[in-house]
Amino acid sequence: MGRALLLTGTVGAGKTSVAEAVGDLLAEAEVPHAVIDLDWLRRSWPAPPGDRFNVAMELRNLRSVAHNYLEAGADRLVLAGVVETGEQVRQCHDAVGVDLTVCRLKVELGVVQRRLARRHMGDHEALRRHLDRSGELDRILDDAKVADVTVTTTSGTLREVAADVLGAVGWE
Ligand SMILES: Nc1ncnc2c1ncn2[C@@H]1O[C@H](COP(=O)(O)OS(=O)(=O)O)[C@@H](OP(=O)(O)O)[C@H]1O
Ligand SMILES: Nc1ncnc2c1ncn2[C@@H]1O[C@H](COP(=O)(O)OP(=O)(O)O)[C@@H](O)[C@H]1O
Numbered sequence: 001m002g003r004a005l006l007l008t009g010t011v012g013a014g015k016t017s018v019a020e021a022v023g024d025l026l027a028e029a030e031v032p033h034a035v036i037d038l039d040w041l042r043r044s045w046p047a048p049p050g051d052r053f054n055v056a057m058e059l060r061n062l063r064s065v066a067h068n069y070l071e072a073g074a075d076r077l078v079l080a081g082v083v084e085t086g087e088q089v090r091q092c093h094d095a096v097g098v099d100l101t102v103c104r105l106k107v108e109l110g111v112v113q114r115r116l117a118r119r120h121m122g123d124h125e126a127l128r129r130h131l132d133r134s135g136e137l138d139r140i141l142d143d144a145k146v147a148d149v150t151v152t153t154t155s156g157t158l159r160e161v162a163a164d165v166l167g168a169v170g171w172e
Helices: 015-028 055-071 086-096 109-119 124-144 158-169
Strands: 003-009 033-037 076-080 099-106 149-152
Touching: 003 015, 003 086, 003 158, 015 033, 015 076, 015 158, 033 055, 055 076, 055 086, 076 086, 086 099, 099 158, 109 124, 149 158
Parallel strands: 003 076, 003 099, 033 076, 099 149
Antiparallel strands: none
16 A cells, blocks of 8 residues: 655745655665656646635646556655645545655745745746745744644755655655
């Protein structure tokens, strides 16, 4: 029976990068797995009214993609994405259909600002938007308390953070 890990956190916390690094560590340990960036499962336009982040489409796609990967032999699913409420975690769990552990990536906002400035170099509008949402979402996630474990990404290489994540969720 497979298991899933959802890496959540604010904009720029490292969800995508850490998910890739966790995938690399699992590959080195020869653990069959798949990495799924939820952002790519909701990138259709327009989003329906009242669903700014296209979450309904994301969940529909996740159900299909997770099923395919698990059927093809993945023992572990590594998801990167935002869940703002306990209800969204339940929907995500239902979509993957296997045990789901939620890991919050927590980072100092000053460090996020520097990382986002690098990521969005040359696009001031996108940087402004992501910085604004980063602070706001961080507070929403602090209040929501949907994570089973929390790992700090303020310092350490991506590989070190990924190893911390595997330790925190007991997948070592
Ligand atoms: N509730 C919720 N659900 C899903 N995604 C969320 C949510 N809140 C914020 N975000 C983050 O928004 C970032 C992408 O937003 P968009 O798809 O509008 O793209 S963009 O802002 O135009 O680049 C993308 O930022 P990154 O985390 O930096 O990739 C998302 O993670
Ligand atoms: N531990 C880390 N050390 C150095 N840079 C990092 C680390 N984690 C993330 N980054 C960088 O910070 C930026 C934001 O990370 P990203 O994975 O895009 O976050 P998210 O998916 O949560 O928005 C990227 O440019 C990424 O390379």
